[in-house]
Structure formats: C-alpha cells, structure tokens
Amino acid sequence: MLRFSTSVYKEILILIxxxxxxxxxxxxxxxxxxxxxxxxxxxxxxxxxxxxMVLFLxxxxxxxxMAVENGLMNSGFINIKKTYEGKLLDRETIIQLVTKGKYQIxxxxxxxxxxxxxxxxxxxxxQAFSDVDSITEEENLQFEPAKVxxxxxxxxxxxxxxxxxxxxxxxxxGIESKITFDIFTDEISRYIPSDNNLKFDPTGSIIIxxxxxxxxxxxxxxxxxxxxxxxxxxFAMFFIIIPLTGNIIKERESGSILRLKxxxxxxxxxxxxxILVYLLVCFIQFVLMLLVGIVxxxxxxxxxxxxxxxxxxxxxIAIATALSATGxxxxxxxxxxxxxxxxxxxxxxxxxxxxxGGIWVPIFIMPDIMQKISIISPxxxxxxxxxxxxxxxxxxxxxxxxxxxxxxxxxxTMFLAFQYQRFHKKx
Amino acid sequence: xxxxxxIRIENITKIYKGSAEPALRNISLAVxxxxxxxxxxxxxxxxxxxxxxxxxxLKFNSGEVYINNLSVEKDLNKIKRIVGLVPQDIALYNTxxxxxxxxxxxxxxxxxGNKLKARINECLNMLGxxxxxxxxxxxxxxxxxxxxxxxxxxxxxPKILFxxxxxxxIDVQSRKVILxxxxxLNKKGTTIIYTSHYLEEAxxxxxxxxxxxxxxxxxxxxxxxxxxxxxxxxxxxxIFIHLTGRSLRDN
Numbered sequence: 001m002l003r004f005s006t007s008v009y010k011e012i013l014i015l016i017x018x019x020x021x022x023x024x025x026x027x028x029x030x031x032x033x034x035x036x037x038x039x040x041x042x043x044x045x046x047x048x049x050x051x052x053m054v055l056f057l058x059x060x061x062x063x064x065x066m067a068v069e070n071g072l073m074n075s076g077f078i079n080i081k082k083t084y085e086g087k088l089l090d091r092e093t094i095i096q097l098v099t100k101g102k103y104q105i106x107x108x109x110x111x112x113x114x115x116x117x118x119x120x121x122x123x124x125x126x127q128a129f130s131d132v133d134s135i136t137e138e139e140n141l142q143f144e145p146a147k148v149x150x151x152x153x154x155x156x157x158x159x160x161x162x163x164x165x166x167x168x169x170x171x172x173x174g175i176e177s178k179i180t181f182d183i184f185t186d187e188i189s190r191y192i193p194s195d196n197n198l199k200f201d202p203t204g205s206i207i208i209x210x211x212x213x214x215x216x217x218x219x220x221x222x223x224x225x226x227x228x229x230x231x232x233x234x235f236a237m238f239f240i241i242i243p244l245t246g247n248i249i250k251e252r253e254s255g256s257i258l259r260l261k262x263x264x265x266x267x268x269x270x271x272x273x274x275i276l277v278y279l280l281v282c283f284i285q286f287v288l289m290l291l292v293g294i295v296x297x298x299x300x301x302x303x304x305x306x307x308x309x310x311x312x313x314x315x316x317i318a319i320a321t322a323l324s325a326t327g328x329x330x331x332x333x334x335x336x337x338x339x340x341x342x343x344x345x346x347x348x349x350x351x352x353x354x355x356x357g358g359i360w361v362p363i364f365i366m367p368d369i370m371q372k373i374s375i376i377s378p379x380x381x382x383x384x385x386x387x388x389x390x391x392x393x394x395x396x397x398x399x400x401x402x403x404x405x406x407x408x409x410x411x412x413t414m415f416l417a418f419q420y421q422r423f424h425k426k427x
Numbered sequence: 428x429x430x431x432x433x434i435r436i437e438n439i440t441k442i443y444k445g446s447a448e449p450a451l452r453n454i455s456l457a458v459x460x461x462x463x464x465x466x467x468x469x470x471x472x473x474x475x476x477x478x479x480x481x482x483x484x485l486k487f488n489s490g491e492v493y494i495n496n497l498s499v500e501k502d503l504n505k506i507k508r509i510v511g512l513v514p515q516d517i518a519l520y521n522t523x524x525x526x527x528x529x530x531x532x533x534x535x536x537x538x539x540g541n542k543l544k545a546r547i548n549e550c551l552n553m554l555g556x557x558x559x560x561x562x563x564x565x566x567x568x569x570x571x572x573x574x575x576x577x578x579x580x581x582x583x584x585p586k587i588l589f590x591x592x593x594x595x596x597i598d599v600q601s602r603k604v605i606l607x608x609x610x611x612l613n614k615k616g617t618t619i620i621y622t623s624h625y626l627e628e629a630x631x632x633x634x635x636x637x638x639x640x641x642x643x644x645x646x647x648x649x650x651x652x653x654x655x656x657x658x659x660x661x662x663x664x665x666i667f668i669h670l671t672g673r674s675l676r677d678n
Contacts, residue, residue: 002534002537003534003537006530007531009531010523010531013527014522014523017522018522254516254521255517255518256518256519259532259579261483261484262511262512263507263532263536264536
C-alpha cells in the first residue's frame with residue numbers, strides 16, 4: 001500500500017507541476033467544448049431562427065411574385081433584397097453578385113409566371129366542364145411551365161439549398177392552388193349561382209407534430225448542449241493520451257524506468273498508480289465539462305445541460321470511457337519511441353477515431369461502409385453511452401454494453417502494451 | 428554451489444535481435460564480495476549490456492549469471508532487494524525536489540517514517556546536498572545531479588551497487604566527493620561494480636578490473652599488478668590502448 005500511495009503521490013506531483021500538461025488536460029477541453037457547442041448551436045436551432053439575405057427580382061409583378069415576396073419576408077429566416085447600390089436588381093446583377101459570393105442566393109420570378117398558372121388553370125377547368133373527354137398531349141404542351149430561377153453560391157450546403165427550395169415550392173403551390181380554386185369557383189358560380197361565395201382556405205387539413213422519444217421519467221429535448229457536451233467530452237477525455245504518453249516516454253528516456261524496474265515488484269504498482277491518477281484526471285475533465293454545460297453555456301443563452309435521473313449510469317460510462325482512454329495512452333506510450341511519434345500519432349489517431357466514431361458527423365448520415373467501420377471506434381462506444389443517458393433517457397442497463405466494450409478495450413490495450421514490452425524488453 | 432562471489436558470470440552470450448555479431452561472446456567473470464570492480468572498455472564493447480544482464484533487464488542467449496549465489500533468471504525479485512543501480516542518465520524526476528525523489532524511492536523499497544528521513548538526511552549530508560534538498564532537480568548543476576543520482580541508488584543500502592559512468596561530465600570537486608563516498612560505502616561492505624572511461628579514476632578506485640572489447644573479456648586482475656607485470660606500460664591507459672587498439676569506436 002505504501003508503494004502504491006507513494007506512486008500515486010509522485011504522479012500527482014509530476015502532473016500538477018507540468019503547467020502545459022494541465023492546460024492540455026483541463027483548460028483546452030473546456031475551451032473546446034465551449035467553442036464547439038457555441039458554433040454548432042446554430043445547426044440545432046430551427047431554420048427559422050437563422051437569417052439569410054436573398055436577392056429577389058420580381059419580373060412577374062402579379063399574384064405569384066407578390067405571394068413569394070410576402071411569403072419569404074414573413075418566413076423569418078430570409079430577408080429579401082430588391083436593390084443594389086441604389087438601383088433595382090436585374091438578372092445580370094444578380095448573377096454577378098452571387099458569382100462573386102457577395103450574396104449566396106438569388107431568386108427570379110419570371111414575367112407572366114402568374115399568367116401561365118392562370119391560363120393553364122382556366123384551360124383545365126374549361127376542359128373539365130366541356131364535352132371533351134380528356135386533354136391531348138399536344139394541347140398540354142402549349143402550357144410550358146414558367147421557370148422560377150434560383151441562383152446559389154456553391155458554398156451553400158445542400159440541406160440549406162433544399163430548405164429554401166422547399167419553402168419556395170410551398171408558396172408557389174399555394175398560389176397555384178389559390179388561382180385554380182378561384183377560377184374553379186367562378187366557373188361553378190356560372191352554373192350554380194349562390195350567395196355563399198366559396199373562400200380559399202390556405203391552411204391544410206393535416207398538420208405534422210414533432211415528438212421526441214422520452215422515457216417515463218422525463219422528456220429530453222435534443223439541443224446543441226445535449227448533443228455537443230457528450231461528444232466533445234469523449235473527444236477531450238481521449239486527449240489525455242498526449243500527456244500520458246509523454247509521461248511514460250519521459251520516464252523511459254530519463255532512465256527512471258530502469259531504476260523502477262530494479263525495485264522489487266514495482267512494475268504493476270507504478271503502472272496502477274499511473275492508471276488511477278489519469279482516471280482521476282479524466283473524471284475531473286468530465287465534471288468540468290458538465291459544469292460548462294450546466295453553468296457557463298447557459299450564461300450565453302444556450303440551454304442548460306440536463307443530466308437526467310440516472311447519475312450512476314453517467315458515472316459508470318464516464319469511468320469506462322476514462323479507462324479506455326488511459327489504456328490506449330499506455331499502449332501508445334509503450335510502443336512509441338519518441339515524444340514526436342507519440343504526440344503526432346496519438347492526436348491524429350484520436351481525430352480519426354473521433355471522425356469515424358460520429359463525434360463530428362452523425363453516423364446515420366455516413367455512407368454504409370463508414371457506418372460499419374464506426375462501430376470499431378471506442379469514441380463511438382463512449383458517445384453512444386452518453387447519448388443513451390443525455391438524449392434517450394437511458395439508465396444503467398442501456399449503457400452496460402457500451403461500458404463493457406470500453407472496459408474490454410482498456411484490457412486489450414494494456415495486454416498489448418504488456419506483451420510488447422515483454423517481447424521487446426524496452427525501457 | 429555456494430561461494431563467496433558477489434557476482435559470477437559463466438559463459439554468457441548475448442546476441443541482439445537483428446544483429447549478426449554477438450554483443451557478448453561467451454564471457455565469464457567472478458567478482459568477490461566487497462570488491463570495487465571496474466568493467467572497462469571502449470564504446471560498444473559490451474559494458475552496458477553486461478550491467479543490464481546483471482540487473483535482469485536483458486535476457487541472454489546462453490550461460491548463467493549469479494548474484495550473491497542467486498540466479499538472475501530464477502531469483503530476480505530477491506536480487507532486486509540487494510542490488511542498487513546508478514545509471515549513466517540522471518534517472519530522477521526533474522520536476523520533483525531531491526527530497527521528493529528520495530522519499531519516493533525510499534518508499535518503493537519499503538522504507539518509511541523517521542528511518543527514511545534519517546537515511547535521506549544522512550546521504551544528503553554526506554554528499555553535500557542538504558541545503559538543496561527542496562529544490563527541483565531541474566535546477567541542479569551537473570555535479571549536483573550526479574550526486575543525487577548516486578544517493579538514489581544507495582538509499583536502500585544495497586549489498587551490491589552497479590555504477591554506470593557515475594562521474595561523467597562533472598567538475599573535480601563533485602568527482603572527489605563521489606569517489607570518496609564510494610570508498611566509504613565499500614569500507615562498510617558494499618561490493619561496487621563500476622564502468623567508466625576515466626582510466627586513471629578506475630586505476631585509483633578499483634581493487635580489480637576487467638577490460639572488455641568486442642564482447643570479450645581480454646584481461647582481468649588487479650590494476651596495480653597489471654601495470655607492474657607489464658614493464659613497457661606505466662599506467663592503465665597505456666595497457667588499455669595496447670589491448671583495445673587505437674581505432675575509433677563510434678557505434
């Protein structure tokens with residue numbers, strides 16, 4: 001016990017006197033979680049909460065042009081701009097401004113777009129009330145659709161482009177339906193005169209209601225904090241491998257390991273002390289990052305991190321993740337021969353494991369092959385464990401498979417480190 | 428077979444993986460108790476390999492090694508309790524003070540409480556480091572580091588002490604303090620196995636020496652007797668040059 005406690009004390013002293021190491025271990029992860037959550041907050045907000053300036057040219061000057069203009073202005077996430085440098089926009093200017101990237105989107109409603117809708121609707125209704133059975137293909141061709149043109153800067157993401165297009169289509173279909181409805185009611189009134197004029201109702205008969213999965217205790221609404229805190233916490237916890245591998249290599253380079261090797265039964269004790277101290281470090285990191293989510297981020301207007309009712313499950317998955325990171329660090333520290341090797345391979349491998357593990361991009365939108373590969377990343381196991389608690393309201397039973405994998409990874413990496421050292425007799 | 432040797436090496440051969448040439452070629456060596464034994468040789472001769480085998484750090488391909496009649500292969504844990512090592516590198520934690528380093532090492536050998544404090548104070552006084560005990564090792568001069576490195580190796584009062592170039596790169600004063608202390612230790616019964624490139628130092632310090640080159644022991648005996656038996660050579664250095672040649676050893 002004396003050997004173990006003195007080894008722990010020694011590791012703590014070395015750690016607290018390494019100011020750069022302390023910064024990497026505690027301050028950088030907090031900054032990382034802070035910045036990433038703030039940045040990614042916008043992707044979790046409703047599209048309506050963001051705002052985008054759009055160039056708008058209404059050549060139609062009729063119902064469609066006006067409906068689209070009003071609709072976009074009232075959409076909340078689009079501001080329209082009809083002039084540039086005091087002049088009304090034209091097609092050429094819109095193309096130039098979007099090409100140069102000064103504006104990301106340009107919308108042109110062509111002349112007589114409303115007329116095209118109206119003509120086609122009139123023709124169709126006329127046909128419906130006539131004796132002719134059906135419209136021939138030849139007749140249909142004379143109603144060539146009017147083209148509403150959207151210019152996009154290539155930097156605009158597909159999902160955003162899609163949202164703008166869907167919003168625009170909603171307005172177009174709405175006005176098309178209204179025009180058709182109005183012509184239809186006019187036509188009907190010719191045959192069946194009535195004092196009760198039919199009115200177009202733009203609200204639908206079906207509405208969509210979003211609901212999040214919840215357990216019997218509480219409902220957790222996904223937001224940037226619930227998503228980002230666990231993701232970047234797992235990422236940061238794995239970054240302990242940098243100071244940990246540095247510690248192991250320094251001990252080897254200084255020759256201290258030789259002295260330790262010559263002490264009776266010290267191998268396991270010294271390594272256990274190191275594991276305990278770095279587990280403690282990971283756990284402190286974890287608590288600090290929870291504090292960021294509970295205390296600091298809400299100060300900037302972000303939602304408060306909800307820990308849920310299963311605190312024990314949270315502690316178990318945090319310890320399992322810490323064990324996994326520590327095991328990986330010990331393996332790298334044993335195999336790497338220089339600080340440079342350990343630092344570069346260590347950090348790049350964590351970034352790769354984070355990428356395939358779903359820390360940056362959700363796994364469900366990855367290609368099939370990457371989705372299959374993602375299950376080999378311990379960062380993915382940690383992340384899924386935390387998500388089970390933070391987003392799905394899961395408990396101990398839900399996180400046990402992930403905790404088991406993480407502990408298994410720790411055992412495997414330490415076994416490999418031990419075997420490597422035995423085989424190479426490297427000190 | 429019980430004997431009075433602190434160290435007995437019998438027909439040891441060591442070939443490193445990937446190397447065609449053996450690092451040690453069937454060497455045999457016996458060091459009686461209470462000797463100061465110098466293992467001398469040019470760079471790459473096999474000195475450090477021998478020390479590493481004696482400490483149990485390296486496996487060997489054939490032969491047997493005994494320390495105080497204990498087999499290095501079978502009784503390593505018992506051997507660890509009776510040997511000490513002063514490696515060539517300053518094998519200490521730079522950001523810990525001398526006191527913190529020594530307390531850690533003492534605790535690891537099972538020493539604690541007042542006994543440990545008294546032992547640390549005694550060693551620090553003997554080697555003139557008592558005033559610097561609370562300074563971090565990284566603030567020490569080269570000579571101070573060598574002295575604290577020595578204390579770390581002898582804190583648990585080993586019966587056999589291995590010293591790998593203990594005086595390399597230090598001033599005359601620190602060297603004298605270290606060598607005087609080694610004499611003191613030896614008088615108290617510690618067997619010292621010492622490697623160095625300083626042949627004059629070895630000549631004065633060691634009661635017996637072995638010169639090793641290309642993994643073979645090429646001569647062995649009392650340095651004074653060696654010089655007397657060779658009329659044309661007046662010191663250990665000339666004998667060393669005669670036996671190992673003048674070619675540079677850069678590997």
